[in-house]
Amino acid sequence: MDNFLALMDGFAVATQPIYLLYALGGVLLGTAVGVLPGIGPAMSLALLMPITYSLEPTAAIIVFAGIYYGGMYGGSTTSILLNTPGESASIVTALEGNKMAKAGRGASALATAAIGSFVAGTIATVLLSFLAPVVAVFAVQIGPVEYVALMIVAFLTVGALLGSSMLRGLASLGLGLFIALMGVDALTAQQRYTFGSPFLADGIDVVLVAVALFAVGEALYVASRLRHGPIKVIPVTGGWTKWMRKEDWKRSWKPWLRGTFIGFPIGTIPAGGADVATFVSYASERKLARGENKLQFGKGAIEGVAGPESANNAAAAGVLVPLLTLGIPTTATAAMMLVAFQRYQIQPGPLLFETNGALVWALIASLYVGNLMLLVLNLPLVGIWVKILQIPRAYLYSGILVFAALGAFSVNFTPIDVIILLIIGVFGFFMRRYGYPIAPMVVGLILGPIFENQLRRSLAISQGDPIALISSPVAATIYVALIVIFALSFWLRRRQRQFESTDIDSTPSGPANDEVKA
């Protein structure tokens, strides 16, 4: 209850008009920044930090919190409408979201993303308020060995993303894993596949690859179809009553909640982060979907937007758990928040709640406030955003190309990135042309380095003894759960087949897949 009283005190601070104004400024900026590809929340915090020097600590921290949550909201808009993810956590949203937009359901996709973000953000902030210390103790138990186990789970769930042709899916995944190898090896500081070029030394940014594959590849593909006939303008759903139909609510609420409970724990794990959470959420929604809805995956299923969008917002709150309670920054954005705190002589860490309790609770309270503001701000904007899609395709796609190139340039402010964007974009065009799925490539790019580094760290600590990988209790539990679930799902599938052969009317239903919870 002490926490509750402290939180109420936090609200008393955060709801003062001047702080509300700061929160508004923060969320506006964050949304604007989230929309731009290339400039993620981490970079915007870094660029804005000097401007906040003139603010007192509470105001500055509230602005940062606004930017942080706002960035998570904003990222979905361009993913859905333009197939141009703004940061790595909204890559997955583009998979189904953009298909929905093309089918004229852009407004529904944006609405479910906004409401899902709000629901997840609020629940996750409640979890942050009351569970932070407990979760933090658990989170440090996730070391390299446990991480390897989690990554194996992630790779297996992601199998769902491989698409209809296993072989092509694996080829795409392998390509992603290969691109992930480029750059300086984290464990030995040796360069790999950089051809001695300093511009490749840091590898290729995953957002760059995603924008190239999704946006540039698609723009080229659309251009290649232009001569095949007149171009249709994408239809747009009517008034706001059509945004979320009854069925959309029915199909969205479970993914929102599942996304929250997938995103929050993954966010709290050191070296977790929102992007992994979105993949796991997407994969589980796809597996859990039934009948008609399952067939929509790949063609614009609302669950595929609702789940990942909730997951990335919940993960954003989760990331604050190790940051505030242990002083461990698990993402680039969290590292920037840490720097921001330090500027004001506030050291996030085990003593933070004791030494700067009032400020921390004001921060947490302003997360609630910011979340509500974002919903109020974003829902009315949905109607305006979707109008973008009424631009004739030729103009729309040339605009997307400019936008993508600008975003690529702003990742590091080097023209080399624009060239890389175009090369991968052309590649993306051919992948699309010959029916190779692009999602697995991005998955490989994100999960590959985590898996590799954690596996090598595990083996370095155990001096090459592979038994260490399964001897940790947490990791062992994960593997056992994984085996049980797989065995169960095979058994269920067999039962189901027997069942179906006797009863033709039965609706198809897949195996229970709880491995996500592992």
Place this chain on the structure above:
Amino acid sequence: MKIDRTTARRSTFTSLALVSALALSACGSMTESTQAGGEEGGIEELNIVVPADPGGGWDQTGRAMQKDLQDTELVSNASVVNVGGAGGTNGLAQLATETDPNTLMVMGYVMVGAVETNNAASRIEDTTPIARLTEEPLVVVVPADSPHQTIDDLLADIEEKGQGVSITGGSAGGADHILAGMVLKDAGIAPDSLNYIPYSGGGESLAALLGNKVNAGISGVGEYAEQVKAGQLRALAVSGSEPAPQMPEVETLSDQGIDVVLTNWRGVVAPGSIDEAKAEELTALVTELHETDAWKATLETNNWGDAFLAGDEFDTFLDEDITTVKQTLTDIGLL
């Protein structure tokens, strides 16, 4: 909480300004070098190249310099350009082609190592050293329930178990890794006994320490200070020549009989192409900056140690540092 009207008004203004700020800052960091017209006295326009993405230590140093130089009117206009990547060697490559003599590039200990491990074409020796400005010592820690009470305990354990003792810290070939190599060498332990587990930063390595996944850790004093204070980590030694202000009770390595002093220092260099007069002018500018109250306040707020060293002394220091780093990187098998 009461806010008097003028502050309130100013704060309102600031929050409005924030909204337009992003665009401005983005432009600011993209600003191309503007040629300063051949003025004789004083530097009108100064370019500060930050060889890293916004946010890190070099960026903070560059932006603090920009602010203080402008606030104290030592230069009328200073702009910061971020050229990130490859441990700063991308920035170094850019500096090599810089034609504007009024250019300073932030750099530091990490770049010395990165040039070697990346086998970079442009080297620090090709630049004109101007001054060293700040430093932060490193600290060697163990988890609270580790049996090791002193640095000798830890070293004895490494001598006995070799790679069975794992040490974590920041990226491979960085200051943390190099310190581990130097300490082992001084203690007469074979360098291949070092089992170093790198993370992308000291902050991330914390999780491995708090979860007891590794035996010891090395990072900047600032990154572990809070956990040491809370009793979750035990600091065994700091790497400066004197105890660190954040943990004054922790003895230095030299006090404990290990003849190693290593601080993560940061400084500035100018393009190699400038003439002697320009080098002196830039050195004088940085020296003046160092003496301002604004800079002293900057050091204070950021917990940066004052490590000012200019001209030939900095030049000599840099040469020595490059030699030691190269030797250590070879010893620990990275070169």
